[in-house]
Every structure is written in C-alpha cells, then in structure tokens.
Amino acid sequence: MLTKRIIPCLDIRDGRTVKGVNFENIRDAGDPVELALxxxxxxxxxxxxxxxTATVEKRKTLVExxxxxxxxxxxxxxxxGGISTVEDVAILLQHGADKVSVNTAAFKNPALIADLSNRFGSQCVVLAIDTKKEADGExxxxxxxxxxxxxxxxxDWARQAVALGAGEILLTSMNNDGTKAGFAVDITLLLSTALSVPVIASGGAGTMEHFKEIxxxxxxxxxxxxxxxHYKEIGIPELKQYLSAQDISIRL
Amino acid sequence: MRFQQQKDCCKIIHSKNYYLFGVGMIAIIKYNAGNVQSVQYALHRIGATAVVTDDFDIIRKADKVIFPGVGHAQSAMQYLREKGLDQLLLSLQQPVLGICLGLQLMCKHSEEGNTDCLGIFDTDVKLFSSAELKVPQIGWNNIYGYKSVLFNGLSEQAFMYTVHSYYAALCNETVATTDYIVPFSAALQKDNFYAVQFHPEKSGTAGETILKNFIQIP
Incomplete structure (x- = not known):
C-alpha cells in the first residue's frame, strides 16, 4: 500500500540550514548535509x-x-528556491537532485512548467505555492x-499548473507557517480532491496530532x-510510530 | 589520479579504461533517459564503483550491467535502436538489472507512445487507470512474493520508493509484486535479466540490500 510521506524541509542560506517564523526572523539551525543524513x-x-541565498554565488554553492x-x-x-530556467534545472538534476520545485518564476512564466515537464518528465517538477487566506475567505x-x-x-493556479505538467504540489499556508497551530486543512483538502497529482501540505506543524489531521x-x-x-521537538521515528498506530499507512 | 577518484564519493569515474583496473566492473548504460548519477552514487555508498558509458566494448566486458531510466518509452526505444543499444542489450550474457523505465523497456510492448520494446520479459506495460487514486504513483510502497536472489536478506513487505504512471502486468517472470490500483510486477527475472520497477538507489537501506545482492550475483 502506498504510504503517506513525512518530509523534513531544510531552508538553506549560504550553505546553512535556517528557519523563519511567518517567513521572517530567520534563525540558524545547522549543517544541511548533516541534518539530511x-x-x-x-x-x-x-x-x-x-x-x-540571494547572492550571485548562489548557483555554484547550490550545485556543490x-x-x-x-x-x-x-x-x-x-x-x-529561485529556479527560473530549464538550464538551472538541468544542472541540478545532472548533479543528483531527484526533483526541483518552482514557484514565482513559474507563476510569471507558466510555460516553464510545460518546458520542464516535456524535457525532464513531470515526475521531477514540483510546483510550490505560497498561499494566504484573505478576509474574503479565499x-x-x-x-x-x-x-x-x-x-x-x-x-485556479494549481489546476493550471497540473494541466501544464506539474507532477506534485507543495502547498505552504502563510497563515499557518511558523505558528505550530496545525496545517491548513481546508485548502489542502480542496487541492488534494480537485487535483490528480499528490499534494504536500506545509506550514503549521506543531504536534503529532497535526500530522494525523492533515x-x-x-x-x-x-x-x-x-x-x-530541526529543534527536536518531534522525532521522526516517534511521529511515524504514532501515525501508524492511528491506522495511517506509513513506512516504518 | 584514478585512486584519488575512487576515494572521493562525489567524483564520477568516466574512464573508458576502468575495466582494466579490477574485477567486478559495473557498467551503467548511458542513454537519453534517466538519472544515472543517482545509481552511480548509490553504488559508491555500498562500496562499488561503476562506469557510466555507451561504449559497446566496455558494456560487453562488464561483469554487471545496469540499465536505468526515467523518461518516455517511445523516445528511449528510438534512441536505443538508433545507437544499436537494443541489440547489444539483447545479446548480453552477464547479469543485467533494469530500473524503472529500464524494466518497462525490457517488456514486449508499452502503452506509453504505443511502443514496441525489447521483448525480454513476456508481459506488456500499461497505463494506470483510476478515478480515485492519483497517477503517477509517487512514494513508498511495499513489495511481496519474493522469488529472486535480489531479495535475499530483505524483510518481508519491504518498502521501496517508486514513481511511475505505467506498470508491467503480472506474468510468469514476476519475482515480486506491488499493489497500486492493481497488483503488478515490482520485479521481473528471466535468465540473466533482472528488473525492478522501483528505485533501489533511492530506497534507503532496503534498496541498498537489493543493489548489493545484484552485484554479488556470481
């Protein structure tokens, strides 16, 4: 049976792992390869x-x-992070990345999604969307x-992106990100039921129950x-044990 | 220089003469599909070295051949035929391991681009069809019903990482099964030809066990 995936995210700046609260107040959280291992x-x-990373050295440090x-x-x-051309993607995949995620550049130039999907296959094209619920409830x-x-x-953007060839959606709720009050259930459910591709929920995890809920x-x-x-508030082994005990399909 | 290259796990060994330096040479077939880099890294992690090549002579002399692949069946088969790699693959006598698209191309026919494939395995490749489940299947799924040395020492129902929209139907050569929408061939074996639908190079220690078993086939 296909399992639900638990994905740690490492925000990288100048080769170090960082994490902000509500997209601001960035703190240092360690060496990325060490954490990855x-x-x-x-x-x-x-x-x-x-x-x-926002410097001109960015691409070189990222490839390394x-x-x-x-x-x-x-x-x-x-x-x-900042991927905007087919060439950027070719270099990252060549050096061993399995997938790339695109965000702002794809929104400004949706043809990028089709170009990437045609050249490398939709399985390696993740569309990242940062989303916020406004006063109108949308x-x-x-x-x-x-x-x-x-x-x-x-x-609307998610539907268009999937039609263009996005293979997965990485959905980050800005309302929830950094709050530790839980994931955004409503928009995740809407996308997950409307789209034919997997949806990765992001933003707001604070307890093991939040994972069960999403x-x-x-x-x-x-x-x-x-x-x-990163701050060892929840360990991946105990999280997966917990979810499995809740009858959620998990790789142990 | 070559010894430095072997020590550094980040280095890629492209030497066409690599097979001169030791036994157990593994050739990873280079063609227009696939993330061969990941397979090479995975072999390095288990202490093996491999050469990525489309040189017929090196492939023929290799002790083991890996036929990876992520991509489109039609364009991949077209490329293999243009280069004569299709006939080379069919002629190989040493153990050959197809991965992902590699497995699908070793079957008779694929619905992807209505493509005639190599015909090593007596089964066809079909598109997943489901109103409820998502296609492609992306993530970790368990395999069962092991009937190959590839799975020696592997725990029952081991999880493997998999990404695919097409699957090889069950047949007499199926040596492991996975369920997604339908039960299908997670692995196939016939004579010296082995193939897996999942990505052992991305499947943690369970995947490494399978790669170790393959490179240790006598």
Whole structure:
C-alpha cells in the first residue's frame, strides 16, 4: 500500500540550514548535509531543500550542496528556491537532485512548467505555492517568498499548473507557517480532491496530532515540516510510530 | 589520479579504461533517459564503483550491467535502436538489472507512445487507470512474493520508493509484486535479466540490500 510521506524541509542560506517564523526572523539551525543524513537514517521519506541565498554565488554553492547531498543520502530529495530556467534545472538534476520545485518564476512564466515537464518528465517538477487566506475567505497565491500578493486564487493556479505538467504540489499556508497551530486543512483538502497529482501540505506543524489531521481530514499525500524536526521537538521515528498506530499507512 | 577518484564519493569515474583496473566492473548504460548519477552514487555508498558509458566494448566486458531510466518509452526505444543499444542489450550474457523505465523497456510492448520494446520479459506495460487514486504513483510502497536472489536478506513487505504512471502486468517472470490500483510486477527475472520497477538507489537501506545482492550475483 502506498504510504503517506513525512518530509523534513531544510531552508538553506549560504550553505546553512535556517528557519523563519511567518517567513521572517530567520534563525540558524545547522549543517544541511548533516541534518539530511540524520533525517534519512531516522526514516524521513523524502527531503526538500529550499535555497533562499540571494547572492550571485548562489548557483555554484547550490550545485556543490546538491552533489554532497546526492552522494551521501539514500532517499529522494527536491531542490527549490529561485529556479527560473530549464538550464538551472538541468544542472541540478545532472548533479543528483531527484526533483526541483518552482514557484514565482513559474507563476510569471507558466510555460516553464510545460518546458520542464516535456524535457525532464513531470515526475521531477514540483510546483510550490505560497498561499494566504484573505478576509474574503479565499486562498490567494503569493510570490517572492510571501512578499507579493496576487489576485489569483490558489485552486485556479494549481489546476493550471497540473494541466501544464506539474507532477506534485507543495502547498505552504502563510497563515499557518511558523505558528505550530496545525496545517491548513481546508485548502489542502480542496487541492488534494480537485487535483490528480499528490499534494504536500506545509506550514503549521506543531504536534503529532497535526500530522494525523492533515492526512485524515486534509487528504494530504505528504506532510512537510522544518523547525519541529530541526529543534527536536518531534522525532521522526516517534511521529511515524504514532501515525501508524492511528491506522495511517506509513513506512516504518 | 584514478585512486584519488575512487576515494572521493562525489567524483564520477568516466574512464573508458576502468575495466582494466579490477574485477567486478559495473557498467551503467548511458542513454537519453534517466538519472544515472543517482545509481552511480548509490553504488559508491555500498562500496562499488561503476562506469557510466555507451561504449559497446566496455558494456560487453562488464561483469554487471545496469540499465536505468526515467523518461518516455517511445523516445528511449528510438534512441536505443538508433545507437544499436537494443541489440547489444539483447545479446548480453552477464547479469543485467533494469530500473524503472529500464524494466518497462525490457517488456514486449508499452502503452506509453504505443511502443514496441525489447521483448525480454513476456508481459506488456500499461497505463494506470483510476478515478480515485492519483497517477503517477509517487512514494513508498511495499513489495511481496519474493522469488529472486535480489531479495535475499530483505524483510518481508519491504518498502521501496517508486514513481511511475505505467506498470508491467503480472506474468510468469514476476519475482515480486506491488499493489497500486492493481497488483503488478515490482520485479521481473528471466535468465540473466533482472528488473525492478522501483528505485533501489533511492530506497534507503532496503534498496541498498537489493543493489548489493545484484552485484554479488556470481
């Protein structure tokens, strides 16, 4: 039986793992490859690396990091952050990344999704969406790491992206991110039931019950979290034991 | 230099003369599909080295051949035929391991692009069809019904990482099964030809056990 995936996310800046609260107040959380190794040994099902480095050296440091990760860990990993061209993706995949995630660049140029999917296959194209629920009760797409609002509803963009060839959706709720108050169940359920591809829920994990909730009530295919794993608030082995005991299909 | 290269797990050994330096040479077939880099890294992690090559001579002389692949069946088969790699693969006598698309191309026919494949295994490749479950299947699924040395020492119902929209139907050569929408061939074996639908190179220690078993086939 196909299992629900637990995915630790490592936000990378200048080669270090960092994590912000509500997309701000960035704190240092350790060496990414060391953490990646620890998580893979603890039973993480996949890893996501989001590079938030803003310098011109970015690509070079990211490629070096991807090589080190690919050489050292034995589970799949996704790399994202500022990816805007087919050439960026070719280099990352060549050096061992299994998937890439695209966000702002894909929104501004949706043809990028089709180009990537045609050239590399949709299995390696993850569309990341940062979303926020507004006063009108609707979820909207935000760009540039949550700094720029758009007038596009998240469900509309997700549908379009899947039609273009996105193989998975990584959905981060800005309302929930960093709050440790639980994942955004309603928008996750909406996307998961409307789309033919897996949805990875992100933002808000604080307790093991939150994971149970997003799998059972939000129909998420995978759940992603960062700080609770980095700061050892929840261990991956006990989380997976807990979920399995709740009759959720989990790889132990 | 070559010894430094072997020590550094990040380095890729592209030497066409690698087979001169030791026994147990593994050739990973280079063609227009697949993430061969991951397979090579995985072999390095279990202490083996491999050469990524499309050189017929090296492939023929290799002790083991790995035929990986992520991509489209039609364009991959077309490429293999243009390069004559299809006939080379069919002629190999040493153990050959197909992975993912590699497995599918070793079957008779694939619905992906209505493609005639190599015909090593007596089964066809079909598209998953379901109103409820998502396609492609992405993630970890368990395999069972082991009937091959590939699974020696592996725990029952081991989980493997898998990403695919097409599957090889069950047949007499099925040596492990997975259920997703329908039961299908997780692994196939006939004579010296072995193949797995999942990605052992990305399946943690369970996947490493399978790769070790393959490279230790006498």
């Amino acid at each position: 620890l998580y893979s040994r603890q039973g993480a099902d996949e890893l996501v690396f989001l590079d938030i 990091l991807v090589k080190r990760i690919a050489a050292n860990i034995n589970i799949p990993f996704t790399v994202g 979820w909207y797409v935000y760009l540039n790491g949550g700094r720029t609002k758009t007038d596009t509803k998240t469900i 799998f059972l009530e939000g129909s998420a295919d995978a759940a992603l979290a960062a700080s609770i794993f």
